[in-house]
Amino acid sequence: MDLYLKGKRALVTGATKGIGRAIAFGLAAEGADVALCARDAAAVAKTAEEIAATGVKSFGAALDVSDGPALEGFVRKAAAALGGLDILVCNASALAEGAGEEAFRQAFEIDLLHTRNACEAALPFLERSGEGAIVAISSISGSEDYGYGSVAYGTMKAALFFYVKSLARHVAARGMRANIVSPGTTYFEGGFWDQVKINDPEGFARSVAENPMKRMARPEEIADAAVFLASPRASFISGANLVVDGTLTMRIPN
Template identity: 80%
Template sequence: MELGLKGKRALVTGGTKGIGRAIAFGLAAEGADVAICARDGRAVADTVKDLKASGIAAFGAELDVSAKDALEGFIRDAARTLGGLDILVCNASALADGSGEEAFRQAFEIDLMHTRNACEAAIPFLEASGAGSIVAISSISGSEDYGYGSSAYGTMKAALFFYMKSLARHVAGRGIRANIVSPGTTYFEDGFWDRVKLNDPEGFARNLNENPMKRMARPEEIADVVVFLSSARASFVSGANIVVDGTLTMRIPN
């Protein structure tokens, strides 16, 4: 299926590892130019180099997405470097454990407010595109409680559902779509579940077996859905929450 992404301009926050990296390379594989940011400057430089090696234009910056002014500046710089923006993917997450005040503060600033601030900064560029797309990465933890200290994390991922649904309705008339992808358990090296596997092998095995597919997702399986949603092939999909969990969740949406 031709997705029509060749020459499009995309920005992915948290784009150097795991799901974010897979999204960046998934978009690049379809011919989109890609901007990324992350806290680790060396990882950003290495990822940008690899993206350019795939034959597309790439741009990156070391960035704490909770710093509003710096995030807005990065979005402006990315749009100037790439010649505009067609796609925004808000992927960065604090992965904040527990229910303490600091965990909630981190999750609020990074998972929720970075998404809001990035959207506000990118909307003028996305509107100029004429076919803008926003995808926020939430989680099944936003709709079901899976433990592992996910109270702060799940609370802010749940807040994204309302924000993105409301945003979708407000920007629809401006030629912009807004959707959510909610991954289930996703395994990659040095990721959350890799650390659980190392530190709590019984808990890891229990979570693995709770999924009827008896496995966790690969980052590329999440990225493929994001790439499709970002494309013209999903031109009438907006305000949706796409769950990619291998049937792990049992909730029936109403």
């Protein structure tokens, strides 16, 4: 299926590893030019170079997305470098653990506020696109408690549901869409579940066994959902929360 993404211009935050990296490369594979950011300058440069090697235009910058002015400046620079923006994917996460004040602050500033700031900065460009699309990466932890001290993380991922739904309704008449992808447990080398596997192999095995599919997702499986929602093929889908969890969650949506 042609997703009609060739020549589109996309920006992905937190795009040098895991799900964010898979989304950036998934968009590039469909012919979209990609701007990306993350904190590690060397990783950003390497990822941008690898994306450019696929034959599309790329632009990268190292920054902390909790720095609002820096993030807003990056959005403007990315739009200038790519000649506009059609797609915004907010993926960066603090992966904050626990329920302490600092964990809540980190999760608020990175998971929630960075999404709001990036959207506000990108909206003028997305509106000029005529078919602008926003995809925010939330989590099944926003609707069910899966332990491992995910209180702060889950709270802010839940807040994304309301923010994106409200945003989608407010921008619909201006030709823009906004959706969420909620991944289930997703394994990749160097990621959260890789660390659990190393430090708590029994807990990791239990988490794998809890899923009826008896495995965790690959980043590319989450990316496929995000790329589809970002594409014109999803032109009448907005305000949705697409759960990609291999049937792990048991909640019945209403």
